[in-house]
Amino acid sequence: MAFADMDVDTIWMDGDFVDWEDAQVHVLTHALHYGTGVFEGVRCYDTEKGPAIFRWEEHLDRLYDSGKPYNLEIDHTREELTEATLELIRRQDLESCYIRPLVYFGYNSLGVSPKECPTKTMIACWPWGAYLGDDALENGVDVMVSSWRKHASSQIPTNAKATGPYINSLLAGEEARSNGYMEAIVLNKEGNVAEGPGENIFLVKDGTLHTPGLAQSILDGITRKTVIELAEERGYEVNDEAVISRSELYTADELFFTGTAAEVTPIKTVDDNEIGEGTRGPITEELQSAFFDLVERRTDDHDEWFTYVDEQ
Ligand SMILES: Cc1ncc(COP(=O)(O)O)c(C=O)c1O
Numbered sequence: 001m002a003f004a005d006m007d008v009d010t011i012w013m014d015g016d017f018v019d020w021e022d023a024q025v026h027v028l029t030h031a032l033h034y035g036t037g038v039f040e041g042v043r044c045y046d047t048e049k050g051p052a053i054f055r056w057e058e059h060l061d062r063l064y065d066s067g068k069p070y071n072l073e074i075d076h077t078r079e080e081l082t083e084a085t086l087e088l089i090r091r092q093d094l095e096s097c098y099i100r101p102l103v104y105f106g107y108n109s110l111g112v113s114p115k116e117c118p119t120k121t122m123i124a125c126w127p128w129g130a131y132l133g134d135d136a137l138e139n140g141v142d143v144m145v146s147s148w149r150k151h152a153s154s155q156i157p158t159n160a161k162a163t164g165p166y167i168n169s170l171l172a173g174e175e176a177r178s179n180g181y182m183e184a185i186v187l188n189k190e191g192n193v194a195e196g197p198g199e200n201i202f203l204v205k206d207g208t209l210h211t212p213g214l215a216q217s218i219l220d221g222i223t224r225k226t227v228i229e230l231a232e233e234r235g236y237e238v239n240d241e242a243v244i245s246r247s248e249l250y251t252a253d254e255l256f257f258t259g260t261a262a263e264v265t266p267i268k269t270v271d272d273n274e275i276g277e278g279t280r281g282p283i284t285e286e287l288q289s290a291f292f293d294l295v296e297r298r299t300d301d302h303d304e305w306f307t308y309v310d311e312q
Pocket residue numbers: 041169195196197198199200218219220221222223224258259260261
């Protein structure tokens with residue numbers, strides 16, 4: 001049996017390569033009840049030099065950091081997690097894939113305190129195309145400002161990628177989809193723009209890029225950092241500590257999302273208001289092409305951001 005009819009059959013669980021159907025957990029697993037896990041979403045791209053994982057080291061940094069507020073200590077080294085991931089990709093002959101490492105409190109006691117619970121780690125890889133669809137990358141998405149606010153980092157750490165808090169993303173995303181939109185924009189507690197449910201956001205106005213800073217309750221996105229660098233290298237000014245009001249969304253020249261899953265996705269409307277010309281804007285297009293040239297290795301730039309699966 002494989003996942004969603006895909007030809008992938010192995011999961012790595014705490015040191016072992018396990019058949020897909022045997023990769024099970026107990027129903028009294030702590031993380032299942034209280035959302036006590038931390039995870040990553042990473043992409044491996046099909047390049048001329050074989051599969052290459054994009055910014056693996058930065059994703060590992062964030063994974064280990066995400067555990068800190070929860071005293072969730074990962075009892076595998078970076079080298080073990082790296083080797084396990086490379087081996088999963090090789091064994092399953094994946095040319096490109098999404099990689100999902102998850103570290104969570106396992107089965108032992110069900111008090112809210114996880115102290116007695118073991119720390120468990122798993123990694124899975126599977127093929128995953130454009131998150132919001134191929135059409136979205138070219139023509140952009142229709143989004144709505146969610147009625148759900150993003151929690152503040154004084155309530156739940158926002159720069160830690162923990163599983164439980166994604167219930168907030170789920171509420172915002174499902175609200176948008178049930179209202180006929182592709183995705184949501186979530187405001188923070190103060191009512192300023194935070195991010196998407198699984199994406200950071202950029203606003204272009206008069207040739208300058210603006211993206212909310214970490215104090216706006218966002219995840220410190222790795223694609224966000226990448227796009228900031230790509231934009232600066234191309235001579236754009238980037239305000240990466242921006243405070244963006246809701247109304248500035250509607251008067252933006254261009255808006256786009258960034259994320260491992262969403263890559264660089266233009267936003268064509270917000271609450272049915274056209275952004276710019278209501279199509280992918282020129283700066284979005286330039287940065288999107290730069291991003292895909294980079295990750296598909298049509299340039300030699302930033303080779304240090306890639307972990308090649310096959311020996312080079
Ligand atoms: C809430 C949220 N914001 C932003 C991002 C984008 O982060 P990254 O570019 O590291 O995938 C994600 C995706 O992980 C996310 O879930």
